[in-house]
Amino acid sequence: MDYTSDNLFAQMGQWLVAPENWSGERGIPMRILEHLGYTGLTMLIALAVAVPIGLYVGHTGKGRVVIVSGIGILRALPTLGMVFLFVLLAGLGLLPPIWALVLLAVPPVLSGVYAGIASVNRDTVDAARAMGMSEAQILFRVEVPNGLPVILGGVRAAVLQVVATVAVVAYINLGGLGVFLVEGTQLRDYGRLFGGAVVIGVVAIAVDLLMALVQKFAVSPGLRAGRAPVRTQDSGRQKAVASAQGGTT
Amino acid sequence: MTTETSSRSMGGAARRPMIELRGVTKTYPGGQTAVNNLSLDIDRGAITVLVGPSGCGKTTTMRMINRMVEPTSGAVLVDGEDIADRKASDLRRSMGYVMQSSGLMPHRTVLDNIATVPRLNGVPRKDARTRASELLEVVGLAPDLGRRYPAQLSGGQQQRVGVARALAADPPILLMDEPFSAVDPVVRQELQEELLRLQRDMAKTIVFVTHDIDEATILGDKVAVLNIGGVLAQYATPEEILRAPASDFVAGFVGRDRGFRHLSFQEGEGVRIHSIQTIEVDRLGDPDAAVTSPWTLAVDAGGRPQGWVPQNRRSAIRSAGDLVPGGSLYRRGDTLRRALDAALSAPSGLGVAVDDEGRVVGSVRAGEILELIEDARVSRGRANYNTAV
Numbered sequence: 001m002d003y004t005s006d007n008l009f010a011q012m013g014q015w016l017v018a019p020e021n022w023s024g025e026r027g028i029p030m031r032i033l034e035h036l037g038y039t040g041l042t043m044l045i046a047l048a049v050a051v052p053i054g055l056y057v058g059h060t061g062k063g064r065v066v067i068v069s070g071i072g073i074l075r076a077l078p079t080l081g082m083v084f085l086f087v088l089l090a091g092l093g094l095l096p097p098i099w100a101l102v103l104l105a106v107p108p109v110l111s112g113v114y115a116g117i118a119s120v121n122r123d124t125v126d127a128a129r130a131m132g133m134s135e136a137q138i139l140f141r142v143e144v145p146n147g148l149p150v151i152l153g154g155v156r157a158a159v160l161q162v163v164a165t166v167a168v169v170a171y172i173n174l175g176g177l178g179v180f181l182v183e184g185t186q187l188r189d190y191g192r193l194f195g196g197a198v199v200i201g202v203v204a205i206a207v208d209l210l211m212a213l214v215q216k217f218a219v220s221p222g223l224r225a226g227r228a229p230v231r232t233q234d235s236g237r238q239k240a241v242a243s244a245q246g247g248t249t
Numbered sequence: 250m251t252t253e254t255s256s257r258s259m260g261g262a263a264r265r266p267m268i269e270l271r272g273v274t275k276t277y278p279g280g281q282t283a284v285n286n287l288s289l290d291i292d293r294g295a296i297t298v299l300v301g302p303s304g305c306g307k308t309t310t311m312r313m314i315n316r317m318v319e320p321t322s323g324a325v326l327v328d329g330e331d332i333a334d335r336k337a338s339d340l341r342r343s344m345g346y347v348m349q350s351s352g353l354m355p356h357r358t359v360l361d362n363i364a365t366v367p368r369l370n371g372v373p374r375k376d377a378r379t380r381a382s383e384l385l386e387v388v389g390l391a392p393d394l395g396r397r398y399p400a401q402l403s404g405g406q407q408q409r410v411g412v413a414r415a416l417a418a419d420p421p422i423l424l425m426d427e428p429f430s431a432v433d434p435v436v437r438q439e440l441q442e443e444l445l446r447l448q449r450d451m452a453k454t455i456v457f458v459t460h461d462i463d464e465a466t467i468l469g470d471k472v473a474v475l476n477i478g479g480v481l482a483q484y485a486t487p488e489e490i491l492r493a494p495a496s497d498f499v500a501g502f503v504g505r506d507r508g509f510r511h512l513s514f515q516e517g518e519g520v521r522i523h524s525i526q527t528i529e530v531d532r533l534g535d536p537d538a539a540v541t542s543p544w545t546l547a548v549d550a551g552g553r554p555q556g557w558v559p560q561n562r563r564s565a566i567r568s569a570g571d572l573v574p575g576g577s578l579y580r581r582g583d584t585l586r587r588a589l590d591a592a593l594s595a596p597s598g599l600g601v602a603v604d605d606e607g608r609v610v611g612s613v614r615a616g617e618i619l620e621l622i623e624d625a626r627v628s629r630g631r632a633n634y635n636t637a638v
Binding site: 121123124126127128129130131132133134137142145146148220221222223 | 312315317337338339340341342343346348350351352353354355356357358365366369398399400414424
């Protein structure tokens with residue numbers, strides 16, 4: 001595209017407002033949809049893998065050492081390298097790069113779920129059991145709702161990482177917002193390169209805000225931190241009892 | 250065992266105990282024995298307190314009753330049935346459970362916390378909530394607290410909600426694990442009085458764990474004193490434990506003040522009530538309203554005590570604010586402990602006796618109360634040991 005300025009930021013601005021970039025198969029809206037689609041698919045698989053394991057380990061306390069070291073190993077893997085490794089092993093196509101992204105998303109989800117469940121006050125769990133809740137009822141009616149702030153925190157971190165990293169699939173011609181980075185580099189079109197980066201950033205922030213909103217509505221108001229307990233007057237009968245116990249002359 | 254002989258002696262006609270522990274032992278994997286061959290009959294409709302120092306296995310004992318802890322050997326019978334044969338969650342739903350740290354679920358409102366067990370039993374949400382708000386009132390909380398979350402309540406209020414939750418499904422048995430030990434002494438006393446008041450109407454079988462012997466003697470119909478390692482040291486009424494500890498351990502655990510605390514079990518009916526000179530607070534400002542005895546009691550228009558007027562300072566006392574504050578009150582019919590405390594805590598040495606409406610009826614004197622105490626002790630000595638001294 002033809003820019004009217006040599007300034008990188010001016011070029012970026014021109015690229016971002018050019019109408020031809022906002023329509024068609026290769027336009028920004030289409031790329032955003034692809035980008036979010038890959039993110040969603042990655043998260044679905046990551047949640048399906050990590051949530052059950054996290055719930056099990058958090059509730060029973062079994063296998064903590066295994067998942068803690070496993071998470072450490074997963075975190076050390078370079079995602080781009082994994083994308084190429086899976087493509088080499090399994091060939092081109094949708095799923096090989098998605099698996100690489102799943103490996104990126106699993107650690108935060110797994111540690112969030114595990115830590116969320118494990119963080120629930122043991123007295124609360126003990127009381128729930130003593131009242132006659134089954135283990136499944138304890139898990140889903142007590143531990144999950146009370147661990148939700150931490151659990152959703154982990155999911156949110158995973159989504160943010162994936163949204164920012166999905167760009168790598170453009171290297172193997174799967175589209176997404178990464179396309180603008182790859183093309184921008186190859187064509188030395190810096191308006192496109194930086195413009196694409198800005199769009200990825202904006203999408204990531206928007207998704208994160210959406211997640212914050214979900215978190216706000218999903219978490220019970222009883223768990224909101226930093227709220228001072230409100231002391232109220234006890235009822236009249238209580239006072240009557242207190243005064244009946246011995247006043248003074 | 251003492252428990253077995255005493256239940257036998259009551260004869261076959263006696264009602265079966267609600268809960269029976271039969272040679273129950275709990276040994277943890279590390280080899281540590283928490284409860285050692287414990288047999289205990291827990292009476293129906295009464296408060297049985299398990300008391301002892303840390304490590305005596307009192308909580309473990311209680312948790313074996315609702316299968317939160319499984320005994321290593323021995324059996325626990327409820328209503329004559331071995332609880333090992335019942336599904337643990339069903340068994341637990343038939344027993345209310347109150348713990349030290351309220352254990353309320355932070356993510357649920359107070360009403361929904363109380364409604365937990367009825368909801369587990371399949372009661373529709375609306376009915377369960379209606380019952381929950383009734384229970385709020387039963388435990389002495391304002392109905393609008395039901396919409397709050399546990400974090401918005403004071404410690405005492407949380408414990409009340411914990412009690413309401415335990416009562417929600419109207420279980421015949423209540424298990425209470427040091428429920429009042431985390432609240433301040435004033436609130437603790439309120440909660441104890443409330444529990445006794447509730448128990449008068451409910452007549453539940455209550456198993457109450459505490460490390461506080463005072464609480465045990467106040468609440469218990471029967472008290473089981475446990476020694477380290479889960480050995481039963483004495484199982485008797487609180488009165489008997491204070492009067493005749495079965496061993497040095499029990500005597501030491503009951504403590505130094507046991508002689509004084511035992512007065513709580515002696516009726517104060519025989520205490521002589523003397524007449525007392527009173528002056529109405531409204532007349533304090535009137536210099537012509539003279540006082541003739543060394544200490545005169547100021548009362549309000551309803552005859553309730555307000556404070557003392559020492560004769561030599563009469564001219565300086567013009568209003569209720571100038572009065573010398575008094576001590577505790579002795580309600581007619583209270584125990585000797587209250588009577589003695591009223592006399593000892595009054596600056597005049599005259600314990601103020603009041604009727605049920607709080608109106609002054611006269612004064613009691615420490616010397617006479619001590620004579621009564623001594624007489625009672627002598628006659629007990631005759632009865633128990635056939636000697637007057």
